[in-house]
Amino acid sequence: MVRLITHNLLACHVKGCTSNNFPLQFKDVQIELREAEFNPDFLRNFMPRIEWKALVDAARQLGDTSLPEEQPEMVDDEFLQKLHHVLLEVHVEEGAMVCPNCNHSYPISNGIPNMLLAEHEIG
Amino acid sequence: MSRPELQAPPEIYYGDVEAKKYTNNSRVQQIQADMTYRALELLNLPPGDPALLLDIGCGSGLSGEILDEQGYTWVGVDVAPSMLEVALEREVEGDLFLQDIGQGFGFRPGSFDGAISISVIQWLLNAETSHPTSSPPHRLMRFFTTLHAALRNPSRAVLQFYPTSDDQVQLITSIAQKAGFGGGVVVDYPNSKKARKVYLCLFVGGGGGAQQVPKGLEDEAEEGEARAQFEKRRERLKKRQISGKRKNVKGKDWILRKKELYRQRGKDNVPNDSKYTGRKRKAVF
Ligand SMILES: C[S@@+](CC[C@H](N)C(=O)[O-])C[C@H]1O[C@@H](n2cnc3c(N)ncnc32)[C@H](O)[C@@H]1O
Ligand SMILES: [Zn+2]
Numbered sequence: 001m002v003r004l005i006t007h008n009l010l011a012c013h014v015k016g017c018t019s020n021n022f023p024l025q026f027k028d029v030q031i032e033l034r035e036a037e038f039n040p041d042f043l044r045n046f047m048p049r050i051e052w053k054a055l056v057d058a059a060r061q062l063g064d065t066s067l068p069e070e071q072p073e074m075v076d077d078e079f080l081q082k083l084h085h086v087l088l089e090v091h092v093e094e095g096a097m098v099c100p101n102c103n104h105s106y107p108i109s110n111g112i113p114n115m116l117l118a119e120h121e122i123g
Numbered sequence: 124m125s126r127p128e129l130q131a132p133p134e135i136y137y138g139d140v141e142a143k144k145y146t147n148n149s150r151v152q153q154i155q156a157d158m159t160y161r162a163l164e165l166l167n168l169p170p171g172d173p174a175l176l177l178d179i180g181c182g183s184g185l186s187g188e189i190l191d192e193q194g195y196t197w198v199g200v201d202v203a204p205s206m207l208e209v210a211l212e213r214e215v216e217g218d219l220f221l222q223d224i225g226q227g228f229g230f231r232p233g234s235f236d237g238a239i240s241i242s243v244i245q246w247l248l249n250a251e252t253s254h255p256t257s258s259p260p261h262r263l264m265r266f267f268t269t270l271h272a273a274l275r276n277p278s279r280a281v282l283q284f285y286p287t288s289d290d291q292v293q294l295i296t297s298i299a300q301k302a303g304f305g306g307g308v309v310v311d312y313p314n315s316k317k318a319r320k321v322y323l324c325l326f327v328g329g330g331g332g333a334q335q336v337p338k339g340l341e342d343e344a345e346e347g348e349a350r351a352q353f354e355k356r357r358e359r360l361k362k363r364q365i366s367g368k369r370k371n372v373k374g375k376d377w378i379l380r381k382k383e384l385y386r387q388r389g390k391d392n393v394p395n396d397s398k399y400t401g402r403k404r405k406a407v408f
Contacts (some may be wrong), residue, residue, distance in 0.1 A: 013227055111219070115222040
């Protein structure tokens with residue numbers, strides 16, 4: 001059940017991997033769509049935290065092209081609906097997330113990413 | 124009976140059998156729910172705030188279900204696959220991660236509006252191997268440092284745990300302070316053997332709201348009375364809940380329509396319709 005909202009918050013945490021370690025790249029993913037309740041206040045509250053480019057790229061990789069290249073300044077309901085769908089309704093069920101810097105692969109199984117590190121990778 | 128954290132590593136202790144036993148025990152459900160309500164109260168989020176929370180050691184979702192009920196969006200991490208599996212079965216709403224909190228988090232700075240942890244961090248006090256990165260102080264330091272970074276400023280983290288001694292409380296609070304947290308310890312019902320509960324109430328920045336560490340609940344004695352108090356607060360919290368906030372899943376048709384839309388846009392990795400598509404989520408209470 002990793003959704004793009006959490007993917008957008010997640011960087012690689014392998015020891016010494018501190019730059020260019022975000023966003024993790026999806027690999028061989030299977031997605032599932034599940035409707036969630038629309039909560040515009042939540043989205044407004046969360047918006048300043050979004051790394052926009054990472055979100056747009058990840059959404060495109062998963063087949064959703066509804067978001068504009070630039071984060072709009074005017075936030076209307078139509079935009080919030082799209083944002084809602086991308087952030088909260090697309091679930092990555094299988095596949096992996098790969099660090100663009102150190103190539104560590106975090107496998108996703110049953111919707112749950114495995115973030116466990118080997119002993120030598122712990123900071 | 125010795126404490127679970129002294130018996131085996133968490134992912135072993137909470138295997139398939141124990142994960143189910145734990146989750147289905149109605150007394151456990153009640154206690155975890157009560158402590159989650161109390162943690163939310165200590166978190167002191169603005170009323171009606173649509174926050175994003177982190178549930179540290181979310182297990183099978185007994186704490187997370189309360190977060191769902193209260194309308195929060197949350198992310199849960201736990202090191203025991205069997206517990207997470209039960210959480211999946213129970214169809215909690217949070218995004219789940221298999222993660223050892225002693226290895227630290229990788230969340231970007233300022234990701235969460237707050238964090239809770241219910242009955243978890245006593246597990247960090249036990250070394251699992253002789254490797255230096257697995258010594259309890261090292262693991263606690265990684266945990267608190269990366270947690271501090273993952274939280275917004277100002278915000279709070281409320282961690283209920285079961286210390287065996289005051290030294291343990293000292294060790295944990297001193298490391299949390301070194302990691303940058305303010306705040307301190309809240310002890311509820313300090314005189315009751317059964318109802319006594321210890322909460323680490325940690326502040327990032329000012330912690331939001333008053334900067335003093337909240338007072339523990341005082342209640343002379345019995346669990347019966349403690350219970351009544353909990354019930355009252357629970358009612359209050361529930362009232363705050365905006366009705367109709369519960370997710371309203373529209374089901375299979377909607378999903379199939381969306382998938383069709385994706386396919387029309389020419390996406391080839393749209394999953395096939397499975398028997399799970401649009402399966403109903405249980406109502407959680
Ligand atoms: C008593 S259960 C509590 C679960 C849940 N918070 C609740 O209230 O029901 C303790 C949980 O802590 C988890 N845990 C223990 N050590 C952990 C660690 N190092 N990293 C992540 N989770 C851990 C266990 O796997 C278990 O699910
Ligand atoms: Zn990396």
